[in-house]
Amino acid sequence: MTDEQKRKLEQLLWNIADTLRGKMHADEFRDYILGFIFYKYLSEKMYLYANKILAEDGIDYLKIDENSNEGEEYLTAIQEEAVLQLGYFLRPSELFGEVALRGRANATDDGEDGDHAEGASKFILGDLARILTNIERSTMGTESEDDFASLFEDLDLSSTKLGRSEADKNKLITKILFELNKIDFELDKIDSDVLGDAYEYLIGKFAAGAGKKAGEFYTPQSVSTILAKIVTTGKSKLKSVYDPTCGSGSLLLRVSKEVKIVSAYYGQEMNRTTYNLARMNMILHDVHYRNFDLRQEDTLERPQHLEQRFEAVVANPPFSAKWSASKLFESDDRFSQYGKLAPSSKADFAFVQHMLYQLDDNGQMAVVLPHGVLFRGAAEGHIRRFLIEDRNWLDAVIGLPANIFYGTSIPTCILVFKKCRENPDDILFVDASAHFEKQKNQNHLRPQDIARIVDTYRDRSVVEKFSHRASIDKIKENDFNLNIPRYVDTFEEEEPVDLTEVVRELKAIEKGMAKTDDAIRTFCKELGIGAPV
Template sequence: MSEDQKKILESQLWGIANLLRGKISADDYRDYILGFIFYKYLSEKQTLYANELLVGEAVTDYKTVTDKETLDAIKEESLLKLGYFLEPSQLFSVLAAKGNADIESESNYILEDLKSVLNHIEQSTMGTESEEDFNALFEDLDLNSTKIGRTVGARNEIIVKILNYLDKIDFKLEEIDSDVLGDAYEYLIARFAAGAGKSAGEFYTPQQVSKILSKIVTTGKSKIKSVYDPTCGSGSLLLRVAKEADVSEFYGQELGRTTYNLARMNMILHDVHFREFNIVQEDTLENPQHLDKRFEAVVANPPFSAHWKSDANPLFNTDERFSQYGRLAPKTKADYAFLTHMLYQLADNGIMASVFPHGVLFRGAAEGHIREYIIKEMNALDAVIGLPANIFYGTSIPTCIMVLKKCREVDDNIVFIDASGEDHYIKNGNQNTLRDEDVERIVDTYRKRETIDKYSYVATLAEIAENDYNLNIPRYVDTFEAEEPVDLDVVSAQLKGIETDLQSTNETIAGFCAELNISTPF
């Protein structure tokens, strides 16, 4: 039943985008739609929890509570349980109703009230455990922005339209599994990513790729103490791991402010308690925030071949994340900087799985030196998985997944999987998409460490060394399809038959030409 509910909810929520299409660009209304869905969620969550506290009291409907002592008690409990507090007059439904008032009377102006409520949500957490998780959470909802309307009246009209539409949707928080609304929210993020072009890769990893990474890092485990993503985007990859195993703590770091806000909203909307996640906004390579921790699962989709300031910061030469390899990743290609950072943060019993461009498998110089050290000295590389081209938003380049462990159970070989062939994905508009069966085959092959003709190969470390630690997948997985042998006798007979047919046709044409008393064309 929850699957049906989710599809209905997805359709309803995406309807807002259709409502605004042509009035505001998708890039502009994305943050407003996602932000107001989150505000409605917080309001409904507050109402449900407050009503639980009011059971047995004289007033049992939170929306009608006016007694200050009662409100203070509810606020105290809400800050502990929910991490924030909303008064009855600040609930989503109240503002939506005001916005739906008679337009002629101008009493439907709600922008200032809405600004005040969003600020209050953040301010209610000040001095509490959840302050960091709610700080400046709604800063991207600029209600004065001309992007949503050139005049105050035009902006108010757009905001009222969004709130009224959302107010008619019942989130049914008391009935449905928390993942239903969370997954519907993820669906919206994915839809926005699909239309966002190059910037989409900054905040969203395609769901099927997320499945592969999360299934790999949870191999053999039903519970994970902690999962970490150093470039967490909207947090979708972290949350995907929680679908494969019980996760106690989520950690992430994200550079982009808007995306960082989205990640925190996504966590809370998936009913992850504020004490269970720690997501911070900082440059992971320049200013890592969790270096004192080691994580049982590490997943990531870092920016491909990003620039970093390796040559401008001499401290990197002594940084424990990079110094043992003897070389730093090139300043124009930070892929191995991210990789070694993640490996540093990985627990001894953990698994790391991350997406990279294919160049990390074979590029030489400093990258080749680091790659050799990881394989030869650390024996940390467990698998290399080639993915189809054009499966990521904003780029068509082929990519791969590298799987690493500090303490490998099978420590004398590396599994190579080539899932890039046309038989291993389907076309979906402009994108290539992995099917569920493609995902399962990749994960199953990794776990069983099988050699499968034209698909996978288990290479010994000696073979890797013979190839000078070049990990280019075609060196190990032979996908060459031999052509059918040609029978020259059959071809010769076919040619003779064609010649006979041609001669007969020419004679027929010559006869027609004679009847018409014209010369033949040959």
Template sequence: MSEDQKKQLESQLWNIANTLRGKMGADEFRDYILGFIFYKYLSEKMHLYANELLAEEDITEFTQLDPATVDGKEMLDAIEEEALQNLGYFLYPAELFHALAQKGSKQTDNFILEDLGKVLKHIENSTQGTNSEEDFEALFEEIDLDSSKLGKTVNQRNELIAKVFTHLDAIDFKLGDADSDVLGDAYEYLIGQFASGAGKKAGEFYTPQQVSSILAKIVTVGKSSLRNVYDPTCGSGSLLLRVAKEVENVGEFCGQEMNPTTYNLARMNMILHDVHYSRFDLRNEDTLEHPAPQHADKRFEAIVANPPFSADWSASTIHEADERFSDYGKLAPKTKADFAFIQHMIHHLDENGTMACVLPHGVLFRGAAEGVIRKYLIAERNYLDAVIGLPANLFFGVGIPVCILVLKKNREEHADNVLFIDASSNEHFEKVGSKNQLRPDDIANIIDTYTQREAKDKWSYLAPLSEIEDNDYNLNIPRYVDTFEEEEPVDLDAVSEELKALEGEMEATNATIASFCQELNIKAPF
């Protein structure tokens, strides 16, 4: 599919999304439209897979099977067994998206709300007792078909949903194209569009693609595949999926997300990007207070994250015995959990792994407990590999400048220094609408500097650990990267001559004015 066709698909989906908007907020109609797109995807995937199985039996069409007949039921039971193993779910022919869309488009007998509710529930129930059960459990719980926001009456709600289904049904997702991830890209586009309208809530589920790209490229430097990747605040899962674009293969995707709605979105995003249910392990947990026990013993080759900036957490003394935090001597402050997230990630980082996370600049210089933790990371462990300053106003709902911290447990190659990059100045981004945006060249400059470990005037600096110690482990970027632009020296002799010339011009002008006043027989103004 060409770039123009891809943009056309994105535009079509966004236009359909807006038919649902009505009185809903961006985060509300997001759940409906993304859920419906996901249901259509599951239907088309099921249809294609079933037809592949049936081709071996000289039957070419899944929708021709009748569960009311003995042969039809036997065939459907066999397909269900295979589908649950390989897809992770099962749908009957009558439950496919196209079947409901066709019924909804009829002039009479077109009520589909009840059928739709049953189908969505059956998708979840079909997985019970199977290996994919946890990945599909309560996946559609945010789709409330009885919500008055869809319409005051049942018929109004049905009419709206049927209209959306009819529009979606007309779009070819091209799932049969083996190398195509067009739908996945379109899904990411929609998530970004919803983030732009969600204000501060966008931080719960979305990291701008240009920032995601930097994180993903950093943690995959020198690698063609990853054993696993982890995001402890995974939101919609977009950052995990971005890492997969940088390597040939990722063995396992792991993540945690506290918000149930966003957690559902992340699971849908994984499946829709054709990540098999056996290859992702996402958990609906509070990363700091109640980390997923399934991840407790796991160590990850790559970790990426965009944690909530300076979030509150309990900072309870019970955490002082937690192996994630116990070695540091201090807990992160109750009103600034930034370093608690860093400590959690370091605990799960493998010896050969790399972690890159987005954080507010305060982590670089704030004192008290955070200063103690920062010193321990650098002086005692030497985990800090790089500090990258980014422009302000990159994120939806957050205008402050941010930084990326890169940490490694094994820094033998560059053990005596830390790389600082200042990519925050005007020439390193462009303004697009109300937001700032990193261009492809800006991203490339950051990655090239990181990989080549270069010091460049007014851009990057390799700070010896001794210098960082002299600065009392303050990592504020201007201490290391001097971006001050010296003004050209002033030629005082030339300025003096200009002033003399101006004074002569003023005297001549005053004389002219005085002569005019004399002719008019009025008093001169000086």
């Protein structure tokens, strides 16, 4: 996406947000805006695909008469092909642009912002609700059913937050559709991914304003890029990539930008709304419904892909989340070999154990965690020791700057794991905590910061005050404490103090003070008052 496209998109977003601000919270109108963008995508994709089928007959999909026998024959044939190839079906009258135009059929412009006369909107809410339901129904009994089931459930067109009366709700929704209909997502251009980039861009914009909730669905793009580049090191294609806490799916999709092909995407997400965002995000990025398998469930308590192993595993789990740590898990294959479970108050290592269980022998894994995992004792210290001493799977520890995640200012780290390590005698430590750009609300990793971290990891280079290769024996000496300053010396010596110069400056100050004291005594004598001692 170009800077100009981003600027126009941001302006479009705020045009729409102005109609919703004050009516609902940002994360609520996010669901409406992103949901309608997704509906627009499905419509344009359907239109282009149908016209491709109809090209030999010289017919435009929008010109088909849905009420005629001939038109119905065309639609039946197109539906069969569309559900097989696209995973869903939309009739011509159900396309986004047609609905947006119907809503403004009687409207009269009264300003540049696209507002229109009170009561001018044609009522479309009923049509719209039916169409969104029809999209899901068109997939029933097909391979794509699970990928589209309840996908629009967060688009509540009956919500009183949209307006008190049906007419108010209709006017608001009509305006949103009209604003979105202004932008051309260029789906007919093979190399264009404007809509997918737009969706990612908007998710990031919403995350920036969502506070603590942002961590539930979005990993900053700079961090995603580092994780993606690490797990694709030395590879041009991946059989599979997995994220056990996939949020909106952005991290999975970021991995795909680092290789030519990702054959299959897998993920799990506990939050239902975020899970819906992830499925939409996959489809918007033109990932075929057969090539992704996302599930909505608690990953630790009810894992959904345990029978599979993955070539690349990435994750940004919720920091120090609580979990049950039930005794039943002591016999779970994911945790049993370690001898201890992660504490119920901090599930960080439970996620690590889960991910390692699903990492293939030739795979690579990168996970973002709070710094505490590097040095906390008790069960976590026991697990850390097992990973290093018994399995030797930890490949690198990368310290990140504080305040780079939405909703939290704590410093974080990336742990990199490989079951078949090329360098089994040492672990690479990288301290990137001081390399960032300070921005208004949070710190930001610049392209050069990302490149330096990734290049240092890939080359396993030792850079003064930035990286160090610590031997396993050295780590044992430190009782398996991985606190980065133990291995990367970033201490800056202060310049030596010239005591002779200090004495000279003190004497000069004393001489100056003596003159000042003499002047004060003179003034006091003239005023006939006692001078200070």
